[in-house]
Amino acid sequence: xxxxxxxxxxxxxxxxxxxxxxxxxxxxxxxxxxxxxxxxxxxxxxxxxxxxxxxxxxxxxxxxxxxxxxxxxxxxxxxxxxxxxxxxxxxxxxxxx
Numbered sequence: 001x002x003x004x005x006x007x008x009x010x011x012x013x014x015x016x017x018x019x020x021x022x023x024x025x026x027x028x029x030x031x032x033x034x035x036x037x038x039x040x041x042x043x044x045x046x047x048x049x050x051x052x053x054x055x056x057x058x059x060x061x062x063x064x065x066x067x068x069x070x071x072x073x074x075x076x077x078x079x080x081x082x083x084x085x086x087x088x089x090x091x092x093x094x095x096x097x
Contacts, residue, residue: 018044033082034075041071 018040025036049064 013044013047017047034079037075037078038068038071041067041074045071 021043022036022040025031025039026033029036031039045064045067048067049060051060052063053060
């Protein structure tokens with residue numbers, strides 16, 4: 001079994017909830033990549049926080065907020081990765097020309 005298969009078995013919400021959510025936001029709602037990442041992590045925060053909230057509401061809110069932080073970090077990393085890739089493509093195209 002491939003590593004992706006193992007991950008999807010161990011964490012099924014990634015396959016059945018978060019990947020389709022990201023695809024929906026990107027394709028149907030036509031949001032940019034960064035907004036789609038934040039929306040997916042916001043949904044993750046709501047769902048994870050909702051599991052903890054019946055036990056302790058402030059803890060559930062804090063737990064859900066952690067996922068918003070994760071989403072912000074992921075969106076920032078994607079932005080920096082894209083910026084770096086674009087700057088490197090400019091350098092390569094100048095050297096080729």
